[in-house]
Amino acid sequence: MAASLGVVTPELIPFETPLALERGGSLPRYDLMVETYGTLNAKKSNAVLVCHALSGDHHAAGYHESESNKPGWWNHYIGPGKCIDTDRFFVVSLNNLGGCSGSTGPLSTDPETGKAYGPSFPEVTVLDWVHAQARLADHLGVEKFAAIVGGSLGGMQALQWSITYPERVGAAAIIAAAPRLTAQNIAFNEVARQAIMRDPNFFDGNYADHDVIPASGVGLARMVGHITYLSDVSMGEKFGRSLPRADRDAEGVNFAVEQYLRYQGEQFSGRFDANTYILMTRALDYFDPTLNESIPLPQVLSTTACKFLVLSFTTDWRFSPSRSEEIVDALIQAGKPVSYTRLESAHGHDAFLIPDATYERIFKAFMDRVHQDLGGNA
Amino acid sequence: MISHSYQIPDWIAKNSRVLDLGCGDGRLLAQLVETHAIDALGLELDPDKIAACLDLGLSVVQQDLNRGLSNFNDQQFDTVIMTQTLQAIRRPDLALSEMLRVGREAIVTFPNFAYIRNRIQLGLAGHMPVNPQLPNPWYDTPNIHLSTFRDFEELCQTLSIRILDKDTSNLSGKRTWLGTVWPNLFGEVAVYRLTKES
Structure with a gap:
């Protein structure tokens, strides 16, 4: 191209x-x-x-x-x-x-x-x-x-x-x-928001005052979202039931797809603000x-x-x-x-x-x- | 490639709203936009043909005609066109009724199965016809509902559809003298302009 x-x-x-x-x-x-x-x-x-x-x-x-x-x-x-x-x-x-x-x-x-x-x-x-x-x-x-x-x-x-x-x-x-959005679509957003809000490091959104980020919640939100952005077919093609890659952190991971989702979640939580994620999903829901x-x-x-x-x-x-x-x-x-x-x-x-x-x-x-x-x- | 029949542009009013069912590469609609300044919409299944329509600046929606036109309002168009597609539709009768629900008039063309070459291949040689008009073998053909001028007119009567104009052309879309005189025997393509009986 x-x-x-x-x-x-x-x-x-x-x-x-x-x-x-x-x-x-x-x-x-x-x-x-x-x-x-x-x-x-x-x-x-x-x-x-x-x-x-x-x-x-x-x-x-x-x-x-x-x-x-x-x-x-x-x-x-x-x-x-x-x-x-x-x-x-x-x-x-x-x-x-x-x-x-x-x-x-x-x-x-x-x-x-x-x-x-x-x-x-x-x-x-x-x-x-x-x-x-x-x-x-x-x-x-x-x-x-x-x-x-x-x-x-x-x-x-x-x-x-x-x-x-x-x-x-x-x-x-x-x-x-x-x-x-349909109810099902809003529901996925709500699971993502709840993942963030229930993270002990969220502090009602005031995590900056505590010098932390709700990384686990944002990561989990991303993992859920990511699954819904892919298809059964594409996940099957990409990972199937294959085992984790040896060149990446594989602790507590049984399948490659788990490793991939965790990696995606971690990457995302490092770059994306939790309050923004909540705000963006609400904008989607209310449209x-x-x-x-x-x-x-x-x-x-x-x-x-x-x-x-x-x-x-x-x-x-x-x-x-x-x-x-x-x-x-x-x-x-x-x-x-x-x-x-x-x-x-x-x-x-x-x-x-x-x-x-x-x-x-x-x-x-x-x-x-x-x-x-x-x-x-x- | 079968060209559209020569009569069609004469039956389209200037600045009218036209829907083409199975519009292919959009050639007919693009011509009518040019000559008649119509407000055009095409329906087509094949993405490559959709892209060809977009190249011509047409609006085209991917839609399977077998699923009907329920997403269209009553009398939304002045004319609904379907060229050489009726015979490939699962229920031609429902398609015709739908065309005249969403459009004031319909223009329909289809291969006349009673064309003399087909009669010879079927009647004398004893084979399902395979020829430029109907190029596919019987076991692998999109043309699942073949009919003749006479069959079609009987259906129109059953559906209370009034035939405004009736004509024939050859596969290149041109008039033939014999076809005009004796359409059911010498007309390759049947061409009809229809409206709902009021």
């Missing part, structure tokens, strides 16, 4: 105007950690916003410091000649409010107390993120995004954009998402543009003004194809331009991050057309 973006550098952008929040309260000021790739054209019409999922951040593509590091989380899909082609598009990716990768969140200092927010950081929602992203667009001089794309929780942001700012979205790509079915989804989507691409993956059981099809059917009934494919994949929910020829072909065809509709060449 095409060339890499090479080394990229994030930028911290301050916003000094208060932001009122959907579930009450406000942030007096905030910073957003942002990466951009490619060049904004003279008409400022070629911007693409990439929205991250639960544990993602602004580092979507390229490498930090050197190419020997791990690339951004969607590096396979963003770059020169790739689906989101940085030779054509100006790509904007940010760490959302409440995150723990540089944007204002529980780890940041509350200007009113001079202390870290910790558990007192206000609840933020997908709608709040979209408002903050709109202010980022204003800051960058982007009146309208050529496209807004995201997978999972990121897809929910793209959907919310099409509803909240229809005039500012040219196209929306909503991948492995849902119009709102519901139908306002608890008080407005039918086709009606909610009737004011959208963009082209849609919806993609799902056959073995995704956390955000199953039938959930994506709810979005598709509502768009059809609202008479909106929508394209949809249920992609064959063994990789469960994680499939949206993983290279796949058909996925790339369809995603690229859609994005190439977005570019063509801007007046560019195919």
